[in-house]
Amino acid sequence: MYFDLTDEQQAIRATARDFLAARYKSERIRELAESETGFEQADWEEMAGLGWPGLALPEEWGGQGLGIVELAVLFEEMGYALAPSPLLSNTVAGLALALCGSDDQRERYLRPLAAGERRGAPALWDAGSTATPGRFALEARADGDGVVLDGEKVLVMDAASADFFLVASADGRRHLVERGADGVTVSPEASIDLTRRLHSVRLEGVRVAAGDTLPAEEADYHPVFFRACVALAAESTGLAQRTMEMAVEYAKDRQQFGRPIGAYQAVSHRCAQMLLETENSRSAVYGAAWAADAEPESLSLAASMAKAYASDAGWRVPDASIQVHGGIGFTWEHDLHFFLKRGKANAATFGTASWHRERVADSVLAEAAVPAAV
Amino acid sequence: MDLSLSPSEQEFRDEVRTWLEENHPGPEPEAGLEEVMAFRREWQGKLHEAGWAGISWPKEYGGRGATLIEQAIFVAEAARQEAPSPANVLGLAMGGPVVIAHGTDEQKQRYLEPILTAEEIWCQGFSEPESGSDLASLKTRAVKDGDEWVVTGQKVWTTFAQYAKWCMLVARTDPDAPKHKGLTYFLMDMEQEGVEAKPLVQITGEGEFNEVFIEEARIPDENVVGGVGNGWMVAITTLMNERAGLAFGAISQIANSLKRLGDLAKETRVNGGTAAEDPVVRQRIAQLNIEAETMRLNAYRGLTKTMQSGIPGPEGSLGKWQWADINQSISELALEIEGAYAVLDRGAEHAVANGAWQYSFLRSRANSIEGGTTDILRNIIAERVLGLPRLR
Numbered sequence: 001m002y003f004d005l006t007d008e009q010q011a012i013r014a015t016a017r018d019f020l021a022a023r024y025k026s027e028r029i030r031e032l033a034e035s036e037t038g039f040e041q042a043d044w045e046e047m048a049g050l051g052w053p054g055l056a057l058p059e060e061w062g063g064q065g066l067g068i069v070e071l072a073v074l075f076e077e078m079g080y081a082l083a084p085s086p087l088l089s090n091t092v093a094g095l096a097l098a099l100c101g102s103d104d105q106r107e108r109y110l111r112p113l114a115a116g117e118r119r120g121a122p123a124l125w126d127a128g129s130t131a132t133p134g135r136f137a138l139e140a141r142a143d144g145d146g147v148v149l150d151g152e153k154v155l156v157m158d159a160a161s162a163d164f165f166l167v168a169s170a171d172g173r174r175h176l177v178e179r180g181a182d183g184v185t186v187s188p189e190a191s192i193d194l195t196r197r198l199h200s201v202r203l204e205g206v207r208v209a210a211g212d213t214l215p216a217e218e219a220d221y222h223p224v225f226f227r228a229c230v231a232l233a234a235e236s237t238g239l240a241q242r243t244m245e246m247a248v249e250y251a252k253d254r255q256q257f258g259r260p261i262g263a264y265q266a267v268s269h270r271c272a273q274m275l276l277e278t279e280n281s282r283s284a285v286y287g288a289a290w291a292a293d294a295e296p297e298s299l300s301l302a303a304s305m306a307k308a309y310a311s312d313a314g315w316r317v318p319d320a321s322i323q324v325h326g327g328i329g330f331t332w333e334h335d336l337h338f339f340l341k342r343g344k345a346n347a348a349t350f351g352t353a354s355w356h357r358e359r360v361a362d363s364v365l366a367e368a369a370v371p372a373a374v
Numbered sequence: 375m376d377l378s379l380s381p382s383e384q385e386f387r388d389e390v391r392t393w394l395e396e397n398h399p400g401p402e403p404e405a406g407l408e409e410v411m412a413f414r415r416e417w418q419g420k421l422h423e424a425g426w427a428g429i430s431w432p433k434e435y436g437g438r439g440a441t442l443i444e445q446a447i448f449v450a451e452a453a454r455q456e457a458p459s460p461a462n463v464l465g466l467a468m469g470g471p472v473v474i475a476h477g478t479d480e481q482k483q484r485y486l487e488p489i490l491t492a493e494e495i496w497c498q499g500f501s502e503p504e505s506g507s508d509l510a511s512l513k514t515r516a517v518k519d520g521d522e523w524v525v526t527g528q529k530v531w532t533t534f535a536q537y538a539k540w541c542m543l544v545a546r547t548d549p550d551a552p553k554h555k556g557l558t559y560f561l562m563d564m565e566q567e568g569v570e571a572k573p574l575v576q577i578t579g580e581g582e583f584n585e586v587f588i589e590e591a592r593i594p595d596e597n598v599v600g601g602v603g604n605g606w607m608v609a610i611t612t613l614m615n616e617r618a619g620l621a622f623g624a625i626s627q628i629a630n631s632l633k634r635l636g637d638l639a640k641e642t643r644v645n646g647g648t649a650a651e652d653p654v655v656r657q658r659i660a661q662l663n664i665e666a667e668t669m670r671l672n673a674y675r676g677l678t679k680t681m682q683s684g685i686p687g688p689e690g691s692l693g694k695w696q697w698a699d700i701n702q703s704i705s706e707l708a709l710e711i712e713g714a715y716a717v718l719d720r721g722a723e724h725a726v727a728n729g730a731w732q733y734s735f736l737r738s739r740a741n742s743i744e745g746g747t748t749d750i751l752r753n754i755i756a757e758r759v760l761g762l763p764r765l766r
Contacts, residue, residue: 001377001443001677003375003677268762272760305663309665361659365656
């Protein structure tokens with residue numbers, strides 16, 4: 001029993017912390033928030049140089065071959081830095097290809113993805129649906145050897161800059177669709193989170209060749225989904241950590257009634273609560289990340305616990321930090337609102353806290369502990 | 375990172391598990407505290423014979439010299455099987471470790487063995503009527519008289535004082551020194567004239583703890599622990615030990631309560647279904663299970679950290695805070711599920727689970743008070759973990 005990062009994992013953390021801190025200062029994040037793509041290609045290329053796009057992908061396909069614990073370390077730092085980057089969408093697409101693709105698809109799509117040369121993004125939720133994980137409406141109509149896709153996907157991350165999509169259909173399968181393919185239209189959506197781009201992707205008579213539909217069934221994607229939940233929960237933990245630190249610094253500095261406000265228990269106890277939620281979130285995330293790598297049968301429950309907890313902490317802690325800051329925390333000029341919005345967006349993505357709690361209830365109230373289906 | 379038990383840790387867990395299964399004396403008697411104490415003394419005797427009493431103590435002092443993980447495994451397994459508490463909890467968890475850390479060779483010779491056998495029960499004389507959270511302001515005075523100290527004052531919330539032979543007493547020996555510096559840690563014989571314990575009846579109707587009136591009681595000089603004037607430092611070590619030892623037992627105990635809560639929800643009929651099908655109840659049960667899991671994982675992280683640095687850090691305060699919150703919430707939800715029946719107490723014909731949840735609802739009110747109030751724990755976290763300024 002040893003629950004701490006190894007030296008190698010600490011090194012990943014230190015590299016990520018330094019790299020991201022140097023690139024994503026407040027002015028830069030604001031510039032990118034107003035830009036068209038929301039991130040900088042040059043940054044992406046540097047991240048690719050560090051091996052990040054393929055961090056948790058198999059070495060066989062050009063990845064680093066590291067685990068979900070290492071991935072969680074990286075994403076916690078992405079959240080801490082509030083980094084605007086397509087790394088999350090690309091990572092989820094990469095995991096889907098690695099776990100569910102054919103060798104031919106891995107060769108054509110995963111290898112360049114892991115190298116950071118091409119980017120993928122999952123296109124899951126359908127316009128008009130409630131975005132419930134695992135439930136898709138888009139019909140894949142048989143057409144010769146392949147299928148034809150008609151429908152509209154929403155809440156697709158980084159779609160405008162992705163090279164290809166993994167489009168989910170009602171039968172639970174995923175189809176590889178190039179962004180530039182005939183019949184694909186990408187339109188931006190305004191998100192509360194200015195550090196991550198969302199789009200709708202309209203598919204009109206988009207033909208998918210037989211070799212571009214992944215061979216896996218819906219249930220095969222659950223391990224991908226749970227890993228994505230862990231990565232996103234790790235990111236929310238980083239948001240909580242950073243905004244807690246901002247609150248503590250401010251509370252030490254800001255004087256009212258002749259004392260630093262952090263000396264008042266109304267403020268200091270709020271900060272203690274922030275620490276509790278941040279540490280709980282971190283424990284749940286690394287517990288689930290470890291399960292993904294070492295005890296896959298526990299991942300389903302552990303990932304839902306982590307995503308439920310971190311979904312709440314990921315916006316409540318930034319919100320508490322805004323309260324500690326008072327009026328200045330509510331201004332556009334202060335960075336806190338970016339953290340709050342990213343946290344709230346993360347909470348809404350890959351299953352809300354309530355949705356994951358329902359899965360946990362299903363699991364703990366079952367006679368025998370059988371994980372619930374997604 | 376490895377959250378599984380190593381083969382040798384598993385072997386130890388299996389050894390503990392088997393021994394407890396074979397020797398578990400069954401549930402504690404429901405009769406009075408006297409019967410319970412007799413039962414616990416017998417149980418501790420059994421533990422001691424098999425080498426399970428004082429498992430954290432070094433072997434040379436009659437303990438098992440178990441690693442921190444082994445202690446955690448033992449405590450967790452004992453709680454999982456709902457083994458009774460040993461009679462001399464405070465002696466084992468605090469008194470012994472303090473004598474081992476700060477005591478003289480003579481003190482170790484004299485005190486340790488009877489703690490292990492439960493021949494002598496220990497209690498803790500820290501809190502006073504006017505010194506609760508602000509412990510260092512305590513007023514009980516000890517005045518040197520030849521090679522003895524004469525003690526006068528009053529202690530309160532003294533658990534098991536009525537059965538105790540020895541009291542870990544912190545008293546003021548230098549009224550002119552700053553408040554943390556004028557204190558000394560004594561071992562006071564409870565069986566003497568001048569010491570009187572009066573049980574206090576708690577909101578559960580039980581009387582675990584007491585007021586202790588001390589009127590010119592005598593303590594020989596050789597019963598000072600850790601040197602005159604060092605009482606605060608010695609007392610703090612005992613509190614740290616108390617918190618560190620509690621965590622893993624608390625985790626198993628919460629796991630058992632959550633299982634019972636789930637069973638209660640499944641057995642309680644409401645709106646044509648069961649409470650376990652009610653979406654609000656399901657959300658709350660899920661949240662409590664998630665919080666319990668974070669508490670368990672936090673404790674593992676804390677244990678790893680303690681193994682690296684050698685001492686439990688102030689982060690332990692998080693676990694105690696969380697335990698109190700979760701434990702209280704579990705019984706609150708249970709009473710909510712019971713609905714109108716929540717009013718029926720032990721002995722009532724139609725009481726649910728013979729009033730067990732009513733008892734834990736009431737008893738758990740103290741969880742955020744005993745062993746450091748949650749409000750004080752938040753102060754500790756704010757000041758010592760986050761480095762926020764002190765108000766005082």
